Amino acid sequence: MAGRQLQFSRAENEALRQEMERDARVFIMGEDVAGGAGRAALGIIDAWGGPMGATKGLIQQFGAERVIDTPICEMSFIGAGVGAALTGMRPVVELLFVNFVGVALDAIMNQAAYLRYMLGGQVSVPLVVKTAIGAVGMAPPNGGGSAAQHSGSIYSIFAHIPGLKCVVPSDAYTAKGLLTAAIRDDDPVVYCTHRRLLTTSCEVPQEPYALPIGKARTVRRGRDVTLVGIGRMTGVCLEAADQLAGEGLQTEVVDLLSVSPLDEDTVLEAVRRTRRLVVVDEDEPRCSVARDVAALVADRAIDYLDAPVKTVTGAHAPVPFSGVLEVAFVPTPERVVAAVHAAMRDEGR
Secondary structure, rough: OOEEEEEHHHHHHHHHHHHHHOOOOOEEEOOOOOOOOOOOHHHOOOOOOOOOOOOHHHHHHHOOOOOEOOOOOOHHHHHHHHHHHOOOOEEEEEEEEHHHHHHEEEEEEEHHHHHHHHHHOOOOOOOEEEEOOOOOOOOOOOOOOOOHOOOOOOOHHHHHHHEEEEEEEHHHHHHHHHHHHHHHHHHHHHHEEEEEHHEEEEEEEOOOOOOOOOOOOOEEOOOEEEEEEHHHHHHHHHHHHHHHHOOOOOOOEEEEEOOEOHHHHHHHHHHHHHHOOOEOOOOOOOOOHHHHHHHHHHHHHHHOOOOOOOOEOOOOOOOOHHHHHHHHOOOOHHHHHHHHHHEEEEEEE
């Protein structure tokens, strides 16, 4: 349906619904994906769909055997998801917030990511771990309050683990396409939803489609500087590009989409053309995807650079509870513009 606008959370819901209709092996489990553990067993069919709303209504169509509410025990149900994937199912397991990964890292890393390698390619683990990332990044009364354990963007952890794929959509269109691709993939994929994007909308085709995992997209062409964004930060880059256009600068914006595999070629091609790079990443700076991209360019395109690579990231600190401090933590268009100006001042040093 041409011109159809769809919210991010509804695009995820549509991807889940269409893939469950297409393949009976696909099922969902996690905390409150239907409406609360044990409610279906009591005859209460709830279509709430959890805090993120992505599974809203699915239990009514597919039943409690394919939309499974779990206890609050990530180690157990992600472990169960690995086991189900090994036996031929295609589970989508909701890890409510990415900071909870510490509770289930053994199942994700030592089992899901490593088993194909350790068993000589005899098995596949078609598991999707769907999780929420991101600080609200708005001043009170609209922002703040989720604090450190519910506001991280630590996808760099997954990028570090061989055997895992990790995708970070930036709008409703890429959300549907990447979630569909993740469900169809025969390897474990971590799919990261930025909470601030849930109510944003864009044009989304009604028919099923999958976007290639490991492929970035260029969302704005320019010749003077490249901005690389991840998730919601792609929108921040586009806002910064609008501000820079007022100064006469033509800015290229690359939407990374996948942090593992990383689309090195698209980034390098853009940098070789614009000769300047700023990477924008909400994650903390140490060992981040932003620093990884900067190192890639320093290693393979340094002769093309007219200025030092700059990164704009969150602080090396837990995400604060205070809304005012949270705003200071999250990268803004103004910080990105300032980084571009700093790069240009540093040219020739």
